[in-house]
Amino acid sequence: MEFFNPHLYDLSNAELWVAVGLIAFFVIVVLAGVPKLVAGQLDARAARIQSELDEAARLRAEAEALLAQIRQEKAEAEAQAAAMLEAAEADARVMEAEARAKLEETLKRRQDLAERRIAQAEVQATAEVKAAAADLAARAAEQILAARLAGQKTDPLLDDAIAQIGSRLN
Template sequence: MEFFNPHLYDLANAELWVAIGLIAFFVIVAVAGVPKLVGGALDAKAAKIQAELDEAARLRAEAEALLAQIRQEKAEAEAQAAEMLKAAEADARRLEEESKVKLEESLARRQQLAERRIAQAEAQASAEVKAAAADLAARAAEQILAARLAGQKSDPMLDAAIAQLGSRLN
């Protein structure tokens, strides 16, 4: 051990002066409060880091709460969209049924109108045929009667039939 060597304590020894300077430096540093300053700076840095960690934890908690709220709003929006879709489908079915009923009613009315028109046309055609037949029969009867009258002057049965012919045809 060099510490017990008497040559170490000689004032001409450079190592002794280095050791004294080092000890003096440490004493000055300790008296000036550098360890407290360094400790305070380290404590301040640790406090700053802790504050940042706390802020990060708070921001994370807020983000998680916001995420949960967004998920809940998404679920509510999806439920509302599903309800709106069901309501729209129900409205579409209801409108389809109403349209079918209206279409059936319209078709029934048109069919009835067509049947009435056909019946009127049939009645009109029948009346026209009857009128044409009556006119044709009247002309034929007139021609027959004219031919008979040309051969004979008067026939009482023929006169009675002619008189009744007009009332029977109308």
């Protein structure tokens, strides 16, 4: 309780003058408006920080909206890619069916052509065999006739066979 000590209020006491100087300093500071200045600067700094926080919140909201839009576009792109893949697979199946039908048609045409060629070859071979048989029969008939003319003999069986050769060859 130094405050109640009478020696404290002696004008030669240095502690008294320090206390008076300190009180005068605080009065001058208050009268000069330093607390308002400090409070104004603190308020300005708080407002600046608040505006930076608001800007950060706005940027975050924009980023979240952009992220949502990108995710939606990604989902749409994936869906579009899946649809394109399905369409490509369907086109491939159609092309495969068309190719298979064309291949079967080509094979059938080639088979028909081969069968026609075989039939023509058979007809030609039959004609060649008939011609060879007719030629052989004509030579045999010529030899028989030559032998008959040489011997002037008539053989009724031979005459019937020669008569039948002409009808059998046709």
